[in-house]
Amino acid sequence: MNGNTQLIGILGYPVSQSKSPVMHNAVFTELGLNWAYVPLPVHPDQMERALKGLIALGFRGANVTIPYKETVLPFMNDLSPSAHAINAVNTISVTPDGRLLGDNTDASGFIEDLQENNIDVQNSTALILGAGGSARAILYGLLQAGCHEVTLLNRSLDKAHQVVQEISASFAKTNIQTDILDETNLARFSNANLIINCTSLGMKANADQMPWYDHISFHKGQIVYDLIYNPNPTRFLEKAQQDGARILNGLGMLVHQGVLSFTIWTGVQPPIEIMRKAILE
Numbered sequence: 001m002n003g004n005t006q007l008i009g010i011l012g013y014p015v016s017q018s019k020s021p022v023m024h025n026a027v028f029t030e031l032g033l034n035w036a037y038v039p040l041p042v043h044p045d046q047m048e049r050a051l052k053g054l055i056a057l058g059f060r061g062a063n064v065t066i067p068y069k070e071t072v073l074p075f076m077n078d079l080s081p082s083a084h085a086i087n088a089v090n091t092i093s094v095t096p097d098g099r100l101l102g103d104n105t106d107a108s109g110f111i112e113d114l115q116e117n118n119i120d121v122q123n124s125t126a127l128i129l130g131a132g133g134s135a136r137a138i139l140y141g142l143l144q145a146g147c148h149e150v151t152l153l154n155r156s157l158d159k160a161h162q163v164v165q166e167i168s169a170s171f172a173k174t175n176i177q178t179d180i181l182d183e184t185n186l187a188r189f190s191n192a193n194l195i196i197n198c199t200s201l202g203m204k205a206n207a208d209q210m211p212w213y214d215h216i217s218f219h220k221g222q223i224v225y226d227l228i229y230n231p232n233p234t235r236f237l238e239k240a241q242q243d244g245a246r247i248l249n250g251l252g253m254l255v256h257q258g259v260l261s262f263t264i265w266t267g268v269q270p271p272i273e274i275m276r277k278a279i280l281e
Helices: 020-031 044-056 081-086 104-114 132-145 157-168 183-188 235-244 249-264 272-280
Strands: 008-013 034-039 061-064 091-094 100-103 125-129 147-155 175-181 194-197 221-225 246-249
Touching: 008 020, 008 044, 020 034, 020 249, 020 272, 044 091, 044 100, 061 249, 081 100, 081 104, 081 132, 091 183, 091 249, 104 132, 104 249, 125 132, 132 147, 132 157, 147 157, 157 175, 175 183, 221 235, 235 246, 246 249
Parallel strands: 008 034, 008 061, 125 147, 125 194, 147 175, 194 221, 221 246
Antiparallel strands: 061 091, 091 100
């Protein structure tokens, strides 16, 4: 690193579990780019200052992770069509004149990971757990990909309704149900073809938790996807695998959304296998 190094950060709280710095820095090295990607833990009451700091310190951009994908919206000068539709930002670009441009690569990253694993969501049913920024992106991606029927469960029903109302506005025809994330509804919708955990339950700090119940069974033929990739597997995925379901974690989505973010910042298409290898190692 020197005075010409171009900086990218990741804004979150916490960010110690993130593999994004390893992934992006490996590609910067591979391509001989004088860029660096750094973790930026930001306390909840400091987000506006942190974003102004990106501009003041000459950062070229940043990723945004839990719990700030919606928090940063009011501070963006402009939004991409996907970020506007999803109403959440995971990728920020800083222009030379100090403007903050918000984008969202999560939806495309998720669908590209499913496609890479030969999973077609057309005419299938999906169950989304949670209603945060990541859940918004997953719902948007599924509807874009032609998913036949989606159910979204969240502890706050008002927030679930809000997410569905906002996302469905971008589509002419949708079949979306919402309800409370509780034991009764998990059992009621447990036969969905694809089940995705978009909550933070199961992350390293609370690895003993999961957004499910031991007595509610998964079954063979189902695909259970946890956006959490550290620890691997989560309790949620362990349970699903024991019941015979096919499991995937968020590592593939992380890599695919990272490719898209990298291209937005640098204008260069990165080698995806270098990113994947860096994380796995």
